[in-house]
Amino acid sequence: MHLSDILKIRSQPGAGISIGLTRKCPLSCAHCSTNSSLQSEEYPEDRFVRFVGTFSPQHHPEIMALSGGEALLRPKLIMKLAKMARRAGTSSSVLSGLFFARHPTIPANIERAIRSVDHFSVSTDAYHEQEIHRDLVLKTLDTVLSYGTDVSVHLVGANEDDPFIADATADIQQRFGDDVPILVNLLEPFGRARKWFSKAVPEEQEQIKASPCHMAAWPVMSYDGTIVACGNDDVIEKLPDHLVLGHAMTDSWQTISERSASSCTLRAIRLYGPEFTVNRFSSQKPDCTGYCDTCINMQPTRDFGKNLNKHMTSPSIRLLEDTVAVLRLEAGAEAFARSEGTAKFSDLVSLGRDG
Ligand code: SF4
Incomplete structure (x- = not known):
């Protein structure tokens, strides 16, 4: 291979x-x-x-x-x-x-x-x-x-x-x-x-643009069996709820892959990146210390969840995700x-x- x-x-x-x-x-x-x-x-x-x-x-x-x-x-x-x-x-x-x-x-x-x-x-x-x-x-x-x-x-x-x-x-x-x-x-x-x-922390952008996270695609199993959404070492240390997928002692691959595929938060992070997601769907401001910090410190409040779910469950967003996946595969x-x-x-x- x-x-x-x-x-x-x-x-x-x-x-x-x-x-x-x-x-x-x-x-x-x-x-x-x-x-x-x-x-x-x-x-x-x-x-x-x-x-x-x-x-x-x-x-x-x-x-x-x-x-x-x-x-x-x-x-x-x-x-x-x-x-x-x-x-x-x-x-x-x-x-x-x-x-x-x-x-x-x-x-x-x-x-x-x-x-x-x-x-x-x-x-x-x-x-x-x-x-x-x-x-x-x-x-x-x-x-x-x-x-x-x-x-x-x-x-x-x-x-x-x-x-x-x-x-x-x-x-x-x-x-x-x-x-x-x-x-x-x-x-x-x-x-x-x-x-x-x-x-260097990037300068604050006037308009926060979508910047997809490719690393949230493959689940990562840590040395202790905890399974999270990406390989960022801070995620493995801090285990924010929205990035934890399960544990090797209790879950199967099918469960983990389905959780990863169906989480509206993860789908938004993959499609738009954490800063755009927070800015668009939450009253919270993106974390000024950077991209992954914004993701780890995301506060999944009720309003945020409601706004995000409404947006991510629309058929046009599914179509957009499928199109992006095909384009990425073709890009190689x-x-x-x-x-x-x-x-x-x-x-x-x-x-x-x-x-
Ligand atoms: S943006 Fe979030 S999911 Fe992506 S690598 Fe950073 S911490 Fe992980």
Whole structure:
């Protein structure tokens, strides 16, 4: 499965699910969005196995994206979940920071876990390279490519002109030609990065325009089994009611995907973005600290709910949502990379794509 197959449906509601298998990680990257360490939380396998066991040929996500913390600390669980998911018709991917790359060879249990999924992604950046040198990342990618597994690299830069991005993409292309697709994202002030990195708050707009949130499309299961509407780490920490979808110990995929698809609040966030939604349907003012803060701090008052439900249940809005979904699908993976990552490097997500 190529990276572009994943990104192409990344903004389609319920087309996939992201699952954080653990919050633990042996690395200590300075910007880690989950603030992970080896002492971080890890919950028993049962909640992951139970939830993926609810995937069925009739009701399943197309893709299950496994991450952490460091997902490959649980290689047996990855193999088990990938096998269960495949039986229902779901493809799987795993994202890793390659803590094992300092070993002369990939440990056997980790090799088996990598071979069990349909796509293997490596996450690296200037902070990660202080823990795992770029040469080790490239060597590990070489080995995984030799298994015949599809791979990609996820890079993070402080901004589009960060010299790290140009340097790392050049090195990857020099080593692998056009065989390895690359997704470039920008650093966000979450987790450990919050202490030393901030983003300029956009100037207040005279007229608040619609700015859809693509990240509210795939439910995200946290390391403890809580399932929320998106992967924003503040959402996982603060659990605002309107962004919580359920829990792996009690709910099925069918229930979670139906809740995500039917919530008027989530549908409005996907279609218009949180600031427009609050401005149009609530007496509350959009949060001046930004887009996601407005979403997290949204006050679902009775009036807000009434106005929103009336608007979102009209047949013309359903038609508009369906049209937007088709347009996004046709726009493809590069359009998704442009909207969520950096326009300058968006074509790199298609490297190695046949035809
Ligand atoms: S706007 Fe809301 S749903 Fe979208 S990523 Fe931010 S917090 Fe999540």
